Amino acid sequence: MKLKTLLTGAALALGLATAGFAEDKTKVGFVYVGPVGDGGWTFTHDQGRKAVEAEFGDKVETVFVENVAEGPDAERVLTQMALDGADLIFTTSFGFGEATINVAKKFPNVKFEHATGYQRADNVSTYSARFYEGRAVQGHIAGSMTESNIIGYIASYPIPEVIRGINSAYIHAKKANPDVEFRIVWVYTWFDPAKEADAAKALIEQGADVILQHTDSTAPHAAAQEAGGVVTFGQASDMSQYAPFPRVSALLDVWAPYYIERTRAVMEGTWESVDTWNGIAEGMVGIGEITDAVPAEVKAEALALKEALRTGEYHAFTGPINKQDGSVWLAEGETANDGDLAGMQFYVEGIVGDIPN
Structure with a gap:
């Protein structure tokens, strides 16, 4: 170190x-x-x-x-x-x-x-x-492109941030394709190319033809490329070396404006303790180029969803949404509040499996 x-x-x-x-x-x-x-x-x-x-x-x-x-x-x-x-x-x-x-x-x-x-x-x-906004766009593309109806998800740790992403991706994949299933593998690491590759291969063996990830390496893309015919998405950065396929888009983390703003505040003596949670609207979450491997109609729908999230016309967690056990979480037209999202520790209805401790 x-x-x-x-x-x-x-x-x-x-x-x-x-x-x-x-x-x-x-x-x-x-x-x-x-x-x-x-x-x-x-x-x-x-x-x-x-x-x-x-x-x-x-x-x-x-x-x-x-x-x-x-x-x-x-x-x-x-x-x-x-x-x-x-x-x-x-x-x-x-x-x-x-x-x-x-x-x-x-x-x-x-x-x-x-x-x-x-x-x-x-x-x-x-x-x-608000990474879950980007996951909504990914979910729509994933649900629209899968042919096996099985989407694999490589998850890092069972914290609210990761669980929110899984739920958002699933909700929007399900809207695009009611027959979709999620298979989730928890790897308990943020960055371990070998573990991430193994998780991707295991999911592909289970029939997944789309892989989403909340881990940091490009190893799942390499595994998908080797398997052939498996769709992937860049995580945090564009990972465009795997475009136009298997990587068909990406969830982008854009930290530079925030780091500049907060450094300036320290330099000018105006820094205060705050909590910031920004999304597509503020530019902290971006959507990487959607390649031509995505059908034109699906690409247009994904960009329209991104715009609705940006303007606030649509919230990624809009009811009706039930929890995994079938109990009502959000009624028709109701949107999730930030407190519920920040502490999210449950799957939504339709996801199979338990959240590990």
Whole structure:
């Protein structure tokens, strides 16, 4: 594990030490759960970090640590980052929550931002994206394109964020194709190409001809490409190296504007603890290019759904929707509130299987 400090070209040319050269800089740290080269989640956060550098130039210094395990190791990394003079630290995975809160108590003058988290403090903000909106668009395409009526879903951890995505994708796949079935494999990792590939292969063996994923590598795409005839979707980033097929579209995480805005707030002294949950409307969730492998009619429907979500004309969780046990969750025309979505721990009616503990 390596703490990578990025110096300006001028500092390198003059041979100056970082501490001496960066006295007036705002130092911004990023803690990543995976490698910056994962092609998915961590890659997109690191693109946001680079955007901060591009926006503010020599007024900022950014540092990052990749491949940080969720747990005690995260607390150690955060503590060192704060001791090294970070003014603002972004912790970019759900499992960093406790470490973020614990270290923030020890460094009240440092600002912390926890991605996909829920615990806040005077110097801790939380931020996330409404990924479930993108899952709705993916679900529509998936339900429309499957020929076997079996859609495979590679899930990471059974947290509300992941469960919301499964439910949203299923609801919209089912609207497009009433005969659709979901097969879900939990891999208990965000990034493990071998496990993700094995999960994809197992789902394909079960008859899935569409694979959705809430994991970060491109391994499921490679498995689908090898199998032939299996549709996939980019996760977090475009993963366009597998377009136009098997990857027919993608759910895009767009962090750069948020990272720039929050860094600017620290620089200007206007930073406050807030909770941010943005979606397609704000540009934090994007839909990657829908390729010509998708029938023109389905593509038009998917883009119309995206637009309805963007304008607020439509909510991805609009009743009637029952829970898996058949009990009513949302009545006809009723939409889910953010509290229910934030704590979602149930499948909707029609999904087979249990949510693991």
